Amino acid sequence: MDDLIIAGEKFSSRLIMGTGGAPSLEVLDQALAASGTELTTVAMRRLDPSARGSVLDVLRGRGIKVLPNTAGCFTAGEAVLTARLAREALGTNWVKLEVIADERTLLPDPIETFDAAERLVADGFVVLPYIGDDPALARRLEQAGCAAVMPLGAPIGSGLGIRNPHNIELIVEAAGVPVILDAGIGTASDAALAMELGCDAVLLATAVTRAQRPDLMAAAMRGAVQAGRLARQAGRIPRRRYAEASSPMTP
Amino acid sequence: MRVTINGSPREVPDGTTVAQAVRILTTATTGVAVALNDEVVTRGSWDTTALGDSDRVEVLTAVQGG
Numbered sequence: 001m002d003d004l005i006i007a008g009e010k011f012s013s014r015l016i017m018g019t020g021g022a023p024s025l026e027v028l029d030q031a032l033a034a035s036g037t038e039l040t041t042v043a044m045r046r047l048d049p050s051a052r053g054s055v056l057d058v059l060r061g062r063g064i065k066v067l068p069n070t071a072g073c074f075t076a077g078e079a080v081l082t083a084r085l086a087r088e089a090l091g092t093n094w095v096k097l098e099v100i101a102d103e104r105t106l107l108p109d110p111i112e113t114f115d116a117a118e119r120l121v122a123d124g125f126v127v128l129p130y131i132g133d134d135p136a137l138a139r140r141l142e143q144a145g146c147a148a149v150m151p152l153g154a155p156i157g158s159g160l161g162i163r164n165p166h167n168i169e170l171i172v173e174a175a176g177v178p179v180i181l182d183a184g185i186g187t188a189s190d191a192a193l194a195m196e197l198g199c200d201a202v203l204l205a206t207a208v209t210r211a212q213r214p215d216l217m218a219a220a221m222r223g224a225v226q227a228g229r230l231a232r233q234a235g236r237i238p239r240r241r242y243a244e245a246s247s248p249m250t251p
Numbered sequence: 252m253r254v255t256i257n258g259s260p261r262e263v264p265d266g267t268t269v270a271q272a273v274r275i276l277t278t279a280t281t282g283v284a285v286a287l288n289d290e291v292v293t294r295g296s297w298d299t300t301a302l303g304d305s306d307r308v309e310v311l312t313a314v315q316g317g
Contacts, residue, residue, distance in 0.1 A: 018317040028315065043316025046257040046309065047283060049276050055315045056282050069317040084291045085311050089284035096317060205317060 001226050002233075004201050006178055007094075007126045007147040011038045014195070015225045016067070016180060018205025019055050021157075022214065029058045031208050035218035040064045041096055041203070043071045044086050056090075067128070069096040074109070076116035083120055095120060096150070096203075097129040106156040110137050114144065121145035130182050133167040139174055148177050150203060153194065154184025157206045161190040165197055172198035188217075188224035195228025196236070252304040263302065270297035272308050283312050 004011040017037040022028035032040060042055050059066050068086030073079040076099065083095040097116055101109040108130050114137070120127045121144060128148045129141050138149040151171055154160035161184060162168060172179050178201060181194035185204040194202050202225055211217035254263055256272055263272070269285055269292050277283065285292045286309040292300050302308065 019315040020317055022315060025315075041317030042313040044284075044311045045314045045316075047276050047312045051314075054282065054313070056313050066313070067317075068313065071316050081286060081289060081291070085284040085286055085309075086313070088291055088293060089282055089311060090313060098317070 001229055004178065006128070011201075013038045013222075013225075014201040014229055015191075015222055016040065016201055016203040017208070017218075018203065019058075019209070020071075020205045021209035023209075025053045025055065025058050027214055028055070028209065029062070031214040031218040032058065032062055032064060033218075034215040034222065035208065036222045038064055039067050041067045041069045041205070042090075043069055044082050044089070045072075065094075066090055066092060067094055067096050068092065069130075070098045070116075071100075073099050074101075074112070075099065076112045076119065079112070079116040080119050080123075083116075083125060084123070087125070093124055094126045094147075095128065097127050097146075108132055108152070110134065113137075114140065117141055117146055118144050128180065133164045133171065135167060135170040135174060138171045138179075142175060142177050146177065148180050148200075149175060150180045150182035152183040153181055153190065156183045158184055159186030159207060160184050161186050162193055162197070165193065168194070168197045168199065185221075188220040191221050191224040192228035192231070195225055196231050198232055201225075252302070254302050254304070254306045254308060256308045257310055267302050268298055269300040269302065269308065272302060273297065273310055276310050279312075283310060285310055 004014045013036045015037050017040045070079040070082040079099045099109050099112040100106050117129050126147045130150045133151045153162035179199045180201040181199040182203040185207045191202045208214050208217045
C-alpha cells in the first residue's frame with residue numbers, strides 16, 4: 001500500500017488508532033500490535049498518583065508516534081491550553097483538535113474548533129481538526145493551515161458507520177490535505193467504505209477496544225483499510241440498473 | 252499559604268515552587284506538564300517559579316483516550 005503523508009511525515013499504515021475504552025493496557029497493547037498502526041491518540045488529564053502503568057509506555061514499546069488530542073474541551077481557550085500542555089508533556093507539536101459542543105452528542109463545535117485551529121496554527125502546531133461532515137468547514141480549515149481534516153462518520157462511540165457518504169466524497173474531492181475519517185466506525189466494512197470513498201486514513205478506537213475480541217477486530221480493521229485503499233486506487237465499476245453479461249451471449 | 256493542586260486545596264509553605272508542587276503528586280518529570288493559573292509553565296522554569304496564595308496548579312499527563 002502507498003504511504004500516507006501528513007505534514008511531510010510518512011506512515012505506511014493508514015489506520016490511526018485511539019486508545020480510549022480498552023479494558024486494560026495489556027489488551028490495548030495487543031490490539032495496537034494487531035492493527036499495525038503507526039500513529040495513535042492519547043488524551044491529557046490530571047495526573048493520578050495511584051495510576052499503574054502508562055499508555056505512553058505502551059506506545060513507546062511499540063514504536064508508535066503519539067498524537068495528543070484535546071478531548072473534553074468545550075472552548076477554543078481550553079483546547080489551546082490543552083494542546084500547549086500536551087506539547088510540553090509529550091514533546092510533539094502535533095495535535096488532534098477536538099472541541100465538543102455538548103456531552104450528549106459529543107458533536108464537534110465548528111466555531112470553537114475553527115477559532116482554536118487558527119490560534120494553534122499560528123503557534124506552530126500541526127493541527128488535525130475533528131469536524132462534522134461539512135465540506136465548507138473542511139475547506140476553511142485547510143485554508144487556515146491545518147495539516148489534515150478529520151470529518152466524522154457518525155457520533156463518537158456510536159458505531160453507526162458513515163451516515164453521509166456523499167458529504168465525505170465532497171470533502172475528499174475538494175481537499176488538498178489528507179482526509180481522515182474519524183468517529184462512528186462500527187465494524188470493518190465501515191472502515192473499508194471510508195477508504196473506498198477516497199479518505200486517506202481512518203481513525204477509530206471504540207470499534208476495536210470495546211469489541212469482544214479487540215485484537216481480532218484490530219486485525220480486521222487493518223485488512224479493511226488496506227482493501228478499501230486498493231479498491232479506491234483500482235477504480236470501481238459503475239453501478240448499472242440492469243445486468244451486463246460477463247460471458248459471451250452468442251453460442 | 253493555600254493553593255489548589257489538581258482541584259484539591261492544599262496548605263503549602265511560602266516559597267513553594269512548581270517543582271515542589273509536582274513532587275507532591277509524582278516523582279516523574281517526563282510525560283508531565285504543568286499549568287499555573289491556566290498558563291503553561293515550561294519544565295525549565297519549574298524550579299524557579301514560586302507559587303502565590305490562591306494559585307491554581309494543574310499537573311497533567313497522557314491517559315487513554317480518543
